[in-house]
Amino acid sequence: MKNLRLATFLPYQLSVTTNKISDLIGRAYVDILSLSRAQWRVLAVLGEEAGLTSSQVAAKTAQDKVTVTRAVKGLIADGHVRRQASQSDGRVAHLNLTAKGRRAYDQVAPAALQYEKALLSALTQSERKQLTQILSKLDTAVAHMSS
């Protein structure tokens, strides 16, 4: 078996590059809006689709339900999100952006897309396709390995 060298170890490379990108983009919502990454993700999915429940948000953002609970608590406290009890199921509540939340979303989403665009401009069209496909394959592989 070949030796382990961190610098060429795929999971490490992925982690380092991903964290750099996350940190960079994180500034957009941390600096501008004082939102945590978890909160920004909640905002983002609610901006796409209104009325999601906490569990749905957790699934869509790939975050722990505890993380979502806390993020939502903060977002409600500062008026970005409104919670509305479900009529049909007493356990769940639907979450929606307030006008303030919508403004925050409309302010940060373009900045995020701008970052993505800048990153993607470093890649050829073919590389972009490849990357998406590779990530999808890795995702499938890791899912199999976890079970």
Add this chain to the structure above:
Amino acid sequence: MKNLRLATFLPYQLSVTTNKISDLIGRAYVDILSLSRAQWRVLAVLGEEAGLTSSQVAAKTAQDKVTVTRAVKGLIADGHVRRQASQSDGRVAHLNLTAKGRRAYDQVAPAALQYEKALLSALTQSERKQLTQILSKLDTAVAHMSS
């Protein structure tokens, strides 16, 4: 400008897939050795190269110096690492694996490589090359964007 959709947003995809992989591999050293990810990274670079200083470890593992301080403290406490003051520079200390640390490294490194191998087997040879190259390009791009 197109709309933001989290599911197809590259930084998000990268983050989700990377975290899944990190969590999976993390089990190898968390479960087997009760090491944190930060500690494992320190162990890994010291396993490759002996006598590194804390700063060098921080640079090589892409971790904050505070994180390294704490990881090293733990590793010294449970006997995986030994610290040795530098003769030439009173500020720094050189870090080395103890015999126990070496054994831990020798035990976990193959497991980590095994995981990497399994992941890479989901990709074609060409995709593996592409991925490394793409990550490197993204890394360069994000470095430029940060400054």
Add this chain to the structure above:
DNA sequence: GTATAATAGTTTCATATGTAACTAATTGCA
């Protein structure tokens, strides 16, 4: 040569995180 700046590393503080235990509501099924 001495004062200033820079570097290595640690500690403090405030916050973020995941696991597990918990409450409340709903579903499944006998």
Add this chain to the structure above:
DNA sequence: TGCAATTAGTTACATATGAAACTATTATAC
């Protein structure tokens, strides 16, 4: 119907994290 098993969501706990302030040492400038 009625009770066990699920599910949604929260709380409690232990631990992890980064920013900033701090100490000690070395390098730089004059």
